[in-house]
Amino acid sequence: MHVAVYLPLLSGALLGLVAQRLARLLPPATAAWLLTCAGVLVATATSFALAMLAVTLVGEAAPIAALGPWSTTALEAASPVPDATSVLAGLALLVIAVLAGRVAIRRAKAAAAARRLCAALGGGPGDLVVVDDPAVDAFAVPALRGRVVASRALLASLPADERRAVLAHESAHLRHRHHRHRLAVELAAAMNPLLRPLVDAVDYATERWADEDAAAALGSRAVVARALARAGLRAAAADRRTVWGVASMSATADPSRLILRVEALLAPAARRRPGLVCAVAMLVILTVGATVEAQRDSEDLFEDSTVTVAVHQPGPALNP
Amino acid sequence: MAAVTGADRPLTPAEVLTELGGDLAYTTVMTTLARLQEKGVLTRERVGRAFAYAPADSAAVTARRMRDVLNTGDDREVVLARFLDELHPDEVPLLARLLHEAEGR
Numbered sequence: 001m002h003v004a005v006y007l008p009l010l011s012g013a014l015l016g017l018v019a020q021r022l023a024r025l026l027p028p029a030t031a032a033w034l035l036t037c038a039g040v041l042v043a044t045a046t047s048f049a050l051a052m053l054a055v056t057l058v059g060e061a062a063p064i065a066a067l068g069p070w071s072t073t074a075l076e077a078a079s080p081v082p083d084a085t086s087v088l089a090g091l092a093l094l095v096i097a098v099l100a101g102r103v104a105i106r107r108a109k110a111a112a113a114a115r116r117l118c119a120a121l122g123g124g125p126g127d128l129v130v131v132d133d134p135a136v137d138a139f140a141v142p143a144l145r146g147r148v149v150a151s152r153a154l155l156a157s158l159p160a161d162e163r164r165a166v167l168a169h170e171s172a173h174l175r176h177r178h179h180r181h182r183l184a185v186e187l188a189a190a191m192n193p194l195l196r197p198l199v200d201a202v203d204y205a206t207e208r209w210a211d212e213d214a215a216a217a218l219g220s221r222a223v224v225a226r227a228l229a230r231a232g233l234r235a236a237a238a239d240r241r242t243v244w245g246v247a248s249m250s251a252t253a254d255p256s257r258l259i260l261r262v263e264a265l266l267a268p269a270a271r272r273r274p275g276l277v278c279a280v281a282m283l284v285i286l287t288v289g290a291t292v293e294a295q296r297d298s299e300d301l302f303e304d305s306t307v308t309v310a311v312h313q314p315g316p317a318l319n320p
Numbered sequence: 321m322a323a324v325t326g327a328d329r330p331l332t333p334a335e336v337l338t339e340l341g342g343d344l345a346y347t348t349v350m351t352t353l354a355r356l357q358e359k360g361v362l363t364r365e366r367v368g369r370a371f372a373y374a375p376a377d378s379a380a381v382t383a384r385r386m387r388d389v390l391n392t393g394d395d396r397e398v399v400l401a402r403f404l405d406e407l408h409p410d411e412v413p414l415l416a417r418l419l420h421e422a423e424g425r
Contacts, residue, residue: 236415
């Protein structure tokens with residue numbers, strides 16, 4: 001229980017460190033699934049471990065021990081967890097609950113806004129809605145079974161095959177329900193802040209996934225690369241202010257995502273790297289396994305403390 | 321809003337007040353209509369000393385609402401994914417080079 005209980009923190013930190021690299025190295029669909037699942041499992045293990053750390057102290061509190069069959073003194077003596085740690089763990093759990101709750105509320109509001117937007121846009125499930133807007137952009141709204149929105153300015157600036165690439169990209173987002181990946185990993189990051197880099201990594205992976213999906217649908221990766229680059233240049237010329245997050249990026253920063261996506265489409269397709277996937281999977285399995293094992297230890301701890309009570313109780317009865 | 325949409329001609333605040341029939345203050349109705357006009361939901365034209373309000377055409381409202389969604393900052397959640405990502409101005413030449421490369425394929 002000593003080490004195992006802290007393992008989710010360690011693997012969370014490790015995952016956070018390698019998330020971006022995994023998103024760039026692996027085929028995008030693999031990366032998106034791997035990072036989402038790893039994030040959710042490690043985050044769950046984190047909350048679980050915190051709960052175990054906290055519960056030993058709760059068990060030591062007299063009113064609660066009175067409900068259970070274990071002895072507070074025996075539990076306190078046997079518990080390998082210092083009280084301060086338990087208190088911290090309990091507080092951390094509270095903070096996590098609040099953060100996750102806030103993410104959930106924000107997402108629910110966003111979903112409602114998306115539904116309102118869809119209703120305003122009209123059209124049926126999966127329809128393309130063209131809006132008269134000077135901004136050069138397109139997006140998918142994942143509500144009411146999805147709408148793809150594109151501005152007339154964007155469509156007008158692209159040749160027919162590239163227009164199809166844009167629409168295939170957006171429908172891929174809807175078809176593969178990429179918003180669920182993003183929601184899941186955002187909740188995971190709320191539960192374990194060390195997993196925060198996974199949010200951006202999954203974002204990037206789902207973009208790349210949609211790019212590759214569009215490329216497969218059109219039978220050409222170069223067309224999607226052209227569509228991205230041309231639309232990007234057109235948008236840069238049309239309006240720098242609304243489209244580009246310029247202020248947040250310094251000149252020394254990594255190449256921006258649009259550049260990475262175009263470069264990835266022009267490079268050979270990513271290799272599958274089963275070894276790398278296995279290594280990440282092993283890390284997650286180890287973490288979850290250790291947490292389950294620690295939970296068993298924690299149960300034993302309470303049980304052992306219960307046995308002690310049984311031994312001590314007959315004492316006064318024998319010697320009245 | 322329903323009162324204005326239901327009418328077959330632009331209504332002045334006084335007419336909207338009669339239409340609503342409640343005990344609202346004239347200034348309340350006037351302010352509300354002015355706000356809706358600022359938001360782009362209503363259009364207005366001058367009739368004598370007052371403005372008459374009519375619903376803006378729905379395409380304009382939609383475009384307006386889309387812009388709102390795009391500009392509020394939390395669009396990442398409402399909107400699944402915008403086709404384009406951020407781009408640093410310095411990278412425009414690089415992107416142009418990449419486009420050229422892609423066109424060569």
